[in-house]
Amino acid sequence: MQYSNNSRIFKTHLNKSLFVILTMAVLGMGRATAKEPAAWVDPFIGTSNYGATFPGPVMPWGMVSVVPFNVTPAQGNEYSNTDNWCSNPYVHPNKVMTGFSHVNLSGVGCPDLGSILLMPLTGELQVDHAQYGTTYSQEEARPGYYTSFLDRYAIKAEATTTLRTGISRYTFPKGEAHILLNLGHGLTNESGAFMRMVSDTEIEGYKLMGTFCYNPDAVFPVYFVAEFSQPALNRGYWKKQQKLPGHRHSWDATSGTYKIYNNYFKDMAGENIGAWYSFNTEEGEQIEVKIGVSYVSIDNARENLRAEQSGFAFDETAQSAWREWNKQLSTIEVEGGSDADKTKFYTALYHLLIHPNVLQDVNGQYPAMESPDIHQVTDRNRYTVFSLWDTYRSVHPLLSLLYPEQQLGMVQSMLDMYKEGGWLPKWELYSRETNVMNGDPALIVLADTYLRGLTDFDIETAYAAMMKSATTPSAENKIRPFNDFYLKHHYIPFTKDYDNSVSEALEFYVADYSLSQLAKALGKKEDHKALRQRALGYKKYFDKNYGLLRPVLPDGSFMPGFDPVQGENFEPVHGFHEGSSWQYSFAIPHDMPGLIRLMGGQKKFIQQLETCFNEDLFDMGNEPDMGYPFLFNYVKGEEWRSQRTVRDCINTYFHTGPAGLPGNDDTGTMSAWLIYSMMGFYPIAPGDPVYTLSSPVFDKVTIHLDNSHYDNDQIIIETINNTSENIYIQKMEMDGQPLNKYFISHEELVTKQHFKFHLGNTPKK
């Protein structure tokens, strides 16, 4: 294990293995030879190295997760949301936790949610999260379950979830015990909360969240109802009082302090508020708290809670979550490969299924997009958290293959958003458009899904929505504010320092290409032609002196002062977003032959691409270049370079252990890349339902297809001579016939049944 020198983590995993064995024994599911897929999942993967995943329990596509929050500034916390950039509630190297947050984002790059925090304490009541933090030990996590021991308070904390609710179980020592519900603490930069004690055992409220990536308009309320398994001996609220101005501060002893309300149980509101419940516990006494969440209303949060957890049944709830994860993860079975491979693979599949997540309540209600209205779905899910600039590349194509019902639900959700808010989403977060990142990625997802054969959605509305975005003039265009110039000149000019002009345009090219392919499929020839033409505008950016893309001024000349490596590691850069020209210059998936010609032919292209890898100009963690390893496949005889590079990337950037991801998982985007790459195929050209091939990691992969969308039951990918040295494809077969190409269509993948890869240790040139 790469991280075995970290004794705490090592211990964790020892414990976890033990736990899994025990769990399997309890559930009567122990099989000596084949672990259940969920047992391979390590929820700690991605919780370090900015992976931004979380170890707390969550259901597949779940609304609620219960996540240990450990990014409060404290001695022992290497990273904090105050002093460092923390876009996640939990960072594995940290040591001090301050509660369990019930709404969380996995693998995103900006802090939000990470709020509605439960915290158990013993001893004297404390309500200031800057003071009540504790180290923890005996930490274990598996799909649907998390536990740790809170050292300072000698409390064993456990958590599990249903789709829209969480439940925590705290095992207390003898003495004074408290459970805090803190609404003034968390990741989100928004604040403002309300709560009301309904009874001895029930409290309801809401908190405003949002301002994701500092977009001030993207705010939304989260409602909750919490229930305690037993009435508190004493209870009340607290509020950090504003420091009163002038002499008023000296007149009011509570000014600027945490005020404890001992005898007030009605409505409470403020910025930094919470509720405390105090108990006298016996040694080993357990108190459970369940929380239901809704993005519609408190009533719906209560309905969710009552529907999904009628009583207090922690163990059964955890077992249900475990079963559901096994069910979803069983879509792919793998054989062979190392234990580490299986852990990486199933954890990636686990991370794939966290976002987009269900938004609607059990009654079907959800907040409409960019609207105060409440709408309702009846026979499908409404999804939220669409990080589309990331996910169009790998997440949605993979969902189309593995979970077509959910992918269609997501596409339908995107169309809902268009109907409700007037525009397709770009980076949608709980029905608010955050406008984060570039381009027009919804078009790619919609076209790609349709062209993969998942056509069971209102394509007329979809096409209208896509064309609206593609053709509306700048002034009225919420997605494409540069459309006037772009429609005329087919590029976006560099107009001010550190703009994202090239990145923005590259995204539009892929989007317009995707739309052109859809237009073609729908028989809209003129649209097809015009959009296809626009998508070739990338050529304007090509500077043959560098063999790279370079920002272009409004007059068509290149931006002076170009530095092709500027932009690495998030340094500001002219024309590119979060990356250098190198990380964007090969990102022309819709016209690789054209790019190869521009670059001076196949040989020069291969040289340039090799340079990118050899000189460390490639960034695995940045989406625009994540397809690069496969691009050698575009030159006949050079495919071995892709096989080598893909395998290199799998081994270099993806690991078991907390630092196992090469940066933000980007709501599953990195994980989806890994899943594809380990299976030996990759959707290299969004909008073209095509896969390019490389050598699988496993001896055998069985993909169980959803029969309501695909005719075949399964796809088997078999690997012959699969050893760690044998990474090169010697020959391939498709349903027993020789397969002599490194690109296959989605159609071929899902209608054929058996792919065989014969591997060896030497490149086949």
Add this chain to the structure above:
Amino acid sequence: MQYSNNSRIFKTHLNKSLFVILTMAVLGMGRATAKEPAAWVDPFIGTSNYGATFPGPVMPWGMVSVVPFNVTPAQGNEYSNTDNWCSNPYVHPNKVMTGFSHVNLSGVGCPDLGSILLMPLTGELQVDHAQYGTTYSQEEARPGYYTSFLDRYAIKAEATTTLRTGISRYTFPKGEAHILLNLGHGLTNESGAFMRMVSDTEIEGYKLMGTFCYNPDAVFPVYFVAEFSQPALNRGYWKKQQKLPGHRHSWDATSGTYKIYNNYFKDMAGENIGAWYSFNTEEGEQIEVKIGVSYVSIDNARENLRAEQSGFAFDETAQSAWREWNKQLSTIEVEGGSDADKTKFYTALYHLLIHPNVLQDVNGQYPAMESPDIHQVTDRNRYTVFSLWDTYRSVHPLLSLLYPEQQLGMVQSMLDMYKEGGWLPKWELYSRETNVMNGDPALIVLADTYLRGLTDFDIETAYAAMMKSATTPSAENKIRPFNDFYLKHHYIPFTKDYDNSVSEALEFYVADYSLSQLAKALGKKEDHKALRQRALGYKKYFDKNYGLLRPVLPDGSFMPGFDPVQGENFEPVHGFHEGSSWQYSFAIPHDMPGLIRLMGGQKKFIQQLETCFNEDLFDMGNEPDMGYPFLFNYVKGEEWRSQRTVRDCINTYFHTGPAGLPGNDDTGTMSAWLIYSMMGFYPIAPGDPVYTLSSPVFDKVTIHLDNSHYDNDQIIIETINNTSENIYIQKMEMDGQPLNKYFISHEELVTKQHFKFHLGNTPKK
């Protein structure tokens, strides 16, 4: 006019006179010879010199008032709630206002409420009350109506009320106009608010208030619904964002600033929040905003609003308020006296009828005392704001005489509080016990009311409640924490610097005496005797070396280091609360003969009392000594001194104009003193239904009695030879018979019909 050198005020009053004439013309009520009583009221009286009254409209016993808020720190504001002690939302000498608050207290000594502020603006939207203040002019007020012109914005603002709702009318110039609803601004030191836009024209919410006199437990929510007469062109919220800690501050541009929410209309919560509504107005365009309030729920606030103001009818609403005030003020008719006398008198009567005020909603619901429960009254009012340490002395006896139905409602409300919260109130504020001031004043009010013949309440419950307070040991006694020592030794010992031991005990003596009188009336002889005995414990404090009361140590010896004048002007003092020994030493209303004996007989008593007045040791604004002017009546032949002193006090401490009160009105306590004194009788001994007499100011006073509680229709007090020099009583008649005593019983007052005072300019010794 005493304040005619203040040109703004002078102008105000000129305008007001003009307004009254116009109003009378409009209402068809113009009578050349007799103004309506409401026309004599000057709501500006008491708005300076710490009177703490407000000029905004309110109904008799009204839940809602709409008060210009001008105590924000600003250039031109001599007093502010930040830099000075401001217990009121409006101070007349100030010049800059920042809105109109909808829940307010009149005449109290600590800041609270003064919140839910409406503010109209023009020009660019501003939301920071520290920035948007404006001077104002053309200020006018009358019962039920207030107007001023907001100079900076050229807006004419007008306000009126119903019992539980307010309505404001803003006349805008042409251009951009805004109306703010600010929940983050106001007098109360509590914070935390919630609001939700229901529609284009409706918003609902609540704010936490309380911490009255810095009692941290005395908090309560106030709910509201606001409706606009027309939909806004644009609208949104704002919130003063918390300053984020560490680097987070630099990452979020809104950190620590007033964030404007342009596109979010759902639930908003926080400390310093508000809503803005923007319009494009034509010159002279009027927009009205009505606000309904409830202390139970938002739904009830809406029900109150719809019931009391179904549409937008500003003028009719103002006329209704005016009519209601005339109706209530007509209980007393006065003839003769100067215009200033009538203004002082009717304004005092106006101030008498502001608190206690109605608490229940139109559906009868109200928040139960010290409880999260909601209770309901059906056939009577539930009252709140009981400043009983003040009001038992003058307000409640006067209400018993003039408004017996309301007084009984208040008594019943006090019994409700006992049933709900376990204890009678002391200083009750919106169903929270604030525990402000000393003693056990509820006993005095209950006994006094009963003994005045208003017996239509549950006297058994009342007696039980009173005895509970009088006899429960310290540890369990919420009202009398010193009861153990007091019950044993009949005094409260001085135990630490600046305690209020003597003041506290003096209050208990009066309370126990009142209860003893009630016990006697109820035939409970033993209680009567024991309580009467306790009430004589005051004698332990009498130090014959000073002829004054002096703190006593637990061992019975006097506190060393006694300074009988320490405590003037709120300086800290040992043993006394907000006053010197001089201001307490004659406050033995239940045993004046005993005190006179202690002081060395009638002559020495008169000397000592004269010293108090001559050496300026008397404080008209402090309740314990407010009966002093009448105490000369206890010595036969010296009554002329009371006539002189009372008249002196009326003229010295009470004026027309903003500085017309001698300090806090104390929810009508000072005003009630003035009403009594100007009519020529005063309830000198609480618990003894007796009045002592002095010379009336008016030629004729007609008190219309409530026939459902009193047999007589009216009492006439006629004054013969009434000139400004003739302040001494020469002889008196009662129903035509000579009246040769200076004390009459309540029974005599309400069963006789005609009192005649013959006055002259020489004392009758």
